[in-house]
Amino acid sequence: MPSDLACQDVSKRFGRFLAVDGVSFSVPGGSFFSILGPSGCGKTTLMRMIAGFEDPSGGDIRIDGRSVVDTPPNRRNVKMVFQHLALFPMMNVGENIAYGLRCRGMGREEIRRRVAAVLDRIGLPGVAEKQVHQLSGGQKQRIAIARCMVLEPDVLLLDEPLGALDLKLRERMKIELKLLQHQFNTTFLYITHDQSEALVMSDRVAVMNHGRFEQIGTPQDLYHAPATAFVAGFVGDTNRWDAAVVRTEGDRIAFATTSGDAMLGRWAEPSRHPAVGDRIAVFVRPEAIEVRRGAAGTVDGGEVNRLSGTVESILFNGAASRLLVRTAAGHIVEADLPQSGAAAGIAQGETVEVAWPAERARCFLAGAAAP
């Protein structure tokens, strides 16, 4: 697949601080690529280098196969949707969209036609004469995208464009953005610190931390096969326990949590190998944990971890409801709330048994702590 955008070993240094540290990736044409990372990890800095507002301290950026490191920002065919949109307040909607076309020296009639066409495509026909402040948040969003798309860029950069919207609108815009990307069939590079935005919309996601990429993959890869402890903790909801290795057997690990529970897990970091006594971090997703009524039966010693405990609280949230169980040793296990079957209707204070396969307990060397 031809790649519209490729970065090779791109770094950025602010004084002695390394904001972006040797990042390499390439984005296939027409796909939706997200960069996901916590605040301050260097996402915006990376995007500003792609747009040309910062010079990389090292590495190469290629757009449509050509290196653009020496190209000024106004000559790069990447357009950017800013975090606060940056619609020009002194122009009306039509003039905002026409701005880029006028910079290209296009004729008046042609501009009018294209502005009308792009407004049609984003589903806002006839707003060209409106002032920017007369639009709703979601409409402004779409105008900011239209203002870029009318220029038919190779890549559209979006820097947390949903950050300023309220929750409801954000949910709707997620879907709308994805549809717009399909419709325009343009490469989108999307920055966010919200993992659900990245998982929902993207074809591929890069998880960034401290200026480096931890993992690049499809949302499914990141969720089901995180490569590092950081990714395991950052993408999706998860239980995280600290533990020490007791025994290793291939990729099976026996470990004891800090509060004393003995469990089994799977080693998930192929690049490193654990030794007995190493401190590790264990991640188990709430949906992997099965909850049953009553006390634990005999532990059959197989590939399943079983613990008994009491229900500490119930966090009801529709289909995403959770159950917090305090185990006998005293730590908290977060599990999906069973809403049907024998375990439905569990109440606070009840004694329950929680169980999960060893396969679903992912172990990483501790150190790179997740937030």
Place this chain on the structure above:
Amino acid sequence: MKTRDADRLALILLLTPFVMWIGLLIVLPHAGVVLLSLREKVAPRMFEYGLGNYIAFLKEPIYLNTLMRTAVMSLLVTALALLVAFPVAFYIAKVARARSRAALLLLCLVPLWVSDLVRAFGWIVLLRETGIVSSALQALGLAAGPVELLYNDATVVVGLVYTVVLFMIVPLVSTLDGMDDSLIEAGFNLGGSRLTVLRRIVVPYAMPGIVSGSIIVFMLTAGSYLTPVLLGGKTSMWFTEQIYDQFITRFNWESGAAFGVSLLVFTSLVVWIGLRLTGQQLATTVARR
């Protein structure tokens, strides 16, 4: 009710100084001047009300010419001040780091710490025939004899720009300060050249600052007295000199008052025309942010 009364008292107490200030310093004197300008002397100690002073003013071409000249020169000073102030304001608001911003603004303020009079004499020390610039030119062999740099229009204009430029910089800095940097970046990102971004984004955004700065500077310049008189001497032909002349030299207060009112009306008219020509409205540009 007690609280209601207390509220009212507080309101009255708060408003009193403001009303007194407006009333005593602005409304009363101006009303007095307008009344004065309408009095005509028909005989010693005998007065009648009428437009005679204004008619006399309009009939004398030298007065009208001076007024026109003052307005044109003030417009020139305003334009130059804008040209000088815009890059400075842009630097202070957008380029300089946050920490040096206050210091830079303070630096612009320094000339105002010195009184008008001393500042004008400073220019005279520099520019007179035996002044520093003239001596330097001779010493360098660039001039054969002493050069008189005072008493011409250029010097007056330069001196006035120097005096008023701060009043252009401050409103510009405050509007540009409120401008999100990403607007400029978006301007470049969408393909604009430096000139396009300046012309279509920065300047329109700064328009409220430009308008209020220009009005302040124009009014200050047209009404200034010391700088044109000291730097321009007899050639300056500034309208405020005529007013001074009527009041002090000729002791014709009625005519002086008429001159003063004419200046006020005329400069207001120029401001109004300026606003119309640039398509701005006073309320929206000055109040908008």
